[in-house]
Amino acid sequence: MNTMKVNNAKSHFVAVASIAAELSAVMEVAKEISLAAANAKAIAFRAGEKAKGFQPITDFINELAKETIELVNDINQHAFRLYQLTVNEHRMSGAYYKFEQVAQNSTKMHYASSLTKPLNRAKINMLECRKEFNQSLSRLLEQLAEVMHPARAARVIAANSRIEASQAGEYLQGLQAVAESVDHAAQVIHEKVQKCRSALSVINLDS
Amino acid sequence: MKITKIYEGAYQWIMYGRDPNKPEKIIDTNQYAVRTKKRCLLIDPGGVELFAPMLSAVLHDAPVEEITDLFASHQDPDIISSLGLWDQALPNAKLHASGLWEGFLRHFGCENIEYIPIADNGGVISLDNVEIQIVPAHYLHASANFHLYDPEAKIFMSGDVGAALEPAGVPVFVEDFDSHIEKMRFFHQRWMPSEQAKRVWIDKVRDLEIDILAPQHGRMFQGDDVKRFLDWFEGLQIGMAIKN
Ligand SMILES: [Fe+2]
Ligand SMILES: [Fe+2]
Numbered sequence: 109m110n111t112m113k114v115n116n117a118k119s120h121f122v123a124v125a126s127i128a129a130e131l132s133a134v135m136e137v138a139k140e141i142s143l144a145a146a147n148a149k150a151i152a153f154r155a156g157e158k159a160k161g162f163q164p165i166t167d168f169i170n171e172l173a174k175e176t177i178e179l180v181n182d183i184n185q186h187a188f189r190l191y192q193l194t195v196n197e198h199r200m201s202g203a204y205y206k207f208e209q210v211a212q213n214s215t216k217m218h219y220a221s222s223l224t225k226p227l228n229r230a231k232i233n234m235l236e237c238r239k240e241f242n243q244s245l246s247r248l249l250e251q252l253a254e255v256m257h258p259a260r261a262a263r264v265i266a267a268n269s270r271i272e273a274s275q276a277g278e279y280l281q282g283l284q285a286v287a288e289s290v291d292h293a294a295q296v297i298h299e300k301v302q303k304c305r306s307a308l309s310v311i312n313l314d315s
Numbered sequence: 316m317k318i319t320k321i322y323e324g325a326y327q328w329i330m331y332g333r334d335p336n337k338p339e340k341i342i343d344t345n346q347y348a349v350r351t352k353k354r355c356l357l358i359d360p361g362g363v364e365l366f367a368p369m370l371s372a373v374l375h376d377a378p379v380e381e382i383t384d385l386f387a388s389h390q391d392p393d394i395i396s397s398l399g400l401w402d403q404a405l406p407n408a409k410l411h412a413s414g415l416w417e418g419f420l421r422h423f424g425c426e427n428i429e430y431i432p433i434a435d436n437g438g439v440i441s442l443d444n445v446e447i448q449i450v451p452a453h454y455l456h457a458s459a460n461f462h463l464y465d466p467e468a469k470i471f472m473s474g475d476v477g478a479a480l481e482p483a484g485v486p487v488f489v490e491d492f493d494s495h496i497e498k499m500r501f502f503h504q505r506w507m508p509s510e511q512a513k514r515v516w517i518d519k520v521r522d523l524e525i526d527i528l529a530p531q532h533g534r535m536f537q538g539d540d541v542k543r544f545l546d547w548f549e550g551l552q553i554g555m556a557i558k559n
Contacts, residue, residue: 199424203403206367214371222378226404233403 120194123307127187127248130300130307134255135180137293137300141262142173144293148269148286155279161272162283165265169290172258172265176297179255186248193241197313200234238313245311252305259297266291316372319487321527321535322468326351326445330529331372333484338364343483344393345531347472349465350376351443356384357401358463358472359394359531366397370404379404384440385428386449387412388474388531389457390419399424411440411449413459433461450519452476454512469526476516477544478502479533489534492543498533503548504555517549 148166152159207227214220266287273283316335322328332345346369347358355377361369373382382405387395390412398420401408406427412420414432421430437449440463448464455476463472479498489495507513528536528544536544 199399200403203400206400207404209367210371210374213367214374217371217374218376219374219378222380223374226379229406230403 120311120313121191121198123311124187124191124194126307127304128184128191130304131180131184131187134297134300135177135184137296138173138176138180141176141290141293142170144286144289145170145173148283151279151282151286155276155283159272159276159279159283162269162276165269165272168265169262169269172262176255176258179251179258183248183251183255186244186251190241190244190248193237193244197234197237197241200230200237204230204234241313245308249305249308252301252308255301256298259294259301262290262294262297266294316368317487318372318375321347321529322465322470324468326443326468327376328465328468328470329376330487330535331369332487334365334368335484336368337483341365342393343481343532345487345529345533345535347529348373348376349442349445349447351445353381354383354442355381356386356440356442356447357382358386359388359474360385360397360401362393362396363400366400369397380407383408384442385410386440386461386463387416387420388452388462388472389413389460390416391457391475394474394531395420396423398428402426402428411438413461415459416457435459437461452512452516454507454509455516456506456508464523464525466524469524470529471520471523471525471527471541472529472531474531475502475506476548477528477530477533477536478506479530481533485534487535489536489540492536492540492547495534496547499547500551502532503551504553507553510553513548513553517545521545 145166148162148169152162152166155162207223207230211223211227214223269287269290270284273280273287276283316331317333319330320327321330327350329348329350330345331348332343337343341362341364344359344361344365346361349356349358355373357373385401385408387410395412398410402424409429409431410425411431411433414434417430417432433449435451435453437451439449440447445467448466450462450464452460452462452474454460455474460474462474462476477499479495480502481498525541526537528541
């Protein structure tokens with residue numbers, strides 16, 4: 109029982125810590141999108157009439173990138189908080205199981221009954237910690253679902269951009285490249301966020 | 316855990332050690348407690364692995380709520396890595412340890428326990444009517460390091476000074492000083508870095524009246540063995556690794 113708890117805790121630490129790595133990749137990609145949007149704007153400006161349909165799209169891409177960056181910033185902070193809660197929970201439940209062990213081994217000791225209070229307190233602390241951890245975890249999963257929206261929208265826009273690009277004559281290649289890179293970035297974000305979600309899905313703290 | 320009363324007057328000194336369930340690769344440690352009427356001071360309460368057997372043993376002598384003070388002679392894991400657990404068990408207790416180690420010791424977890432920083436020149440821990448002196452022992456071996464002296468019980472708790480590396484389960488007092496020397500030599504030569512610190516410490520400790528010198532590892536010294544130890548330590552060249 110005790111070993112299992114410890115192993116579980118280990119996987120929590122790894123899961124929560126691994127999110128940070130995935131999220132920093134998402135951040136890089138979101139910045140790429142915003143760069144692509146700036147590029148597209150420049151090309152569309154030069155293309156003038158030929159890329160008229162493209163111009164509002166570039167603004168939209170830029171918006172999406174900004175939104176993603178904001179969301180990821182939020183998620184990062186939240187993930188850090190979750191990490192702190194993981195450490196807390198680990199400490200609290202570690203203490204509780206140790207106290208239980210002491211209680212079992214000191215029934216004959218003169219002052220054994222004085223353990224009851226700290227034992228109960230430790231249990232309450234542990235359960236409270238778990239509750240907070242679980243709440244924080246489900247909030248983080250919600251946020252991760254939210255960050256998928258702009259990524260999905262970006263893919264739709266990328267498809268539209270391709271159509272618009274095909275009417276842009278000599279600017280075709282440039283605009284197509286922009287569409288490609290937005291599409292690629294959106295895919296990467298989708299992938300990374302999915303990874304975060306499945307990493308977190310293994311965590312299950314019974315409260 | 317073996318429980319040995321080493322002083323019994325208006326209050327008590329108790330030594331806890333020789334834990335038979337200690338994992339093999341962990342260095343054996345001696346923990347001490349000063350138990351007064353309503354309070355209990357745990358001295359170098361030990362590592363994480365030792366927390367459960369240690370608390371269980373202390374419950375023989377004091378209820379949890381009367382364990383009011385902890386003292387850490389220095390920052391080593393065998394001294395105080397159990398802090399995070401005591402922190403949950405004793406939310407109203409105080410930890411007396413060098414101010415220099417505060418930022419380090421807090422890594423073990425110290426949210427509830429009050430950290431009482433000891434200044435470099437030492438101080439006093441008061442328990443009911445008992446005053447335990449905090450004696451500076453810097454560089455012996457940690458750069459910020461303290462020992463405890465109880466002038467009433469005439470007990471000097473010497474941290475890692477006087478330590479010996481011995482197999483598990485040996486007696487708690489030195490019985491034959493000469494044969495004990497080899498068990499102490501490497502420990503002192505390798506873990507004690509400063510000749511100068513050693514000389515200052517010896518001069519200071521020689522002036523104290525000591526019945527029992529109580530180290531954190533190995534056996535305690537009593538009676539004439541205290542002076543024998545001081546003489547031996549004085550003549551020992553320490554800080555050996557520098558030469559290699
Ligand atoms: Fe040490
Ligand atoms: Fe030690």
